[in-house]
Amino acid sequence: GAVVSQHPSRVICKSGTSVKIECRSLDFQATTMFWYRQFPKQSLMLMATSNEGSKATYEQGVEKDKFLINHASLTLSTLTVTSAHPEDSSFYICSAQTGGAKETQYFGPGTRLLVL
């Protein structure tokens, strides 16, 4: 149980284009999902908290107009990197919380984004 998927697993795009990443909870409903960014050999940096049916809460320093988050249903959250630039290249990971163990997060497999 508590499986989270992400799509795509890898994406390469040209500078200036937008990229959408999907995060799905496969066998449970997730009222809260989180989006993280991770650089090589470093820990996870929280970007935003996504609550179903409401606006996402962004961490300090994260541009909400650049990283658009939509949590349209209890099993799906999307992160859109708008007008991507090479510095946006990173490993993006989502996580979801189950209704019971609200403090435990289950992570997706991550999406490797490379902006050329």
Add this chain to the structure above:
Amino acid sequence: TQLLEQSPQFLSIQEGENLTVYCNSSSVFSSLQWYRQEPGEGPVLLVTVVTGGEVKKLKRLTFQFGDARKDSSLHITAAQPGDTGLYLCAGAGGGSNYKLTFGKGTLLTVNP
């Protein structure tokens, strides 16, 4: 702001050795999670500890939550090459704050 200091940051040992990873904070956490992450993959939950003084075992891995719920440790006995990976501790603040505070991670390499 809650901070979680994780040490060591890097650890390279030989197969069969024991090791301990520490996470320390001046803040109290309502729970603490340990994750293991392999390159190119998402973190996988190993354990959640909730009660001060709690000890949980997962095969050769032993997790302990400090009595004051400010620190935790992960001990691996007789490490194997398959234990290689990035180990992350993460603390939850409790209440309505479900965000996790992550340590910087411990990159473990177990050499055969």
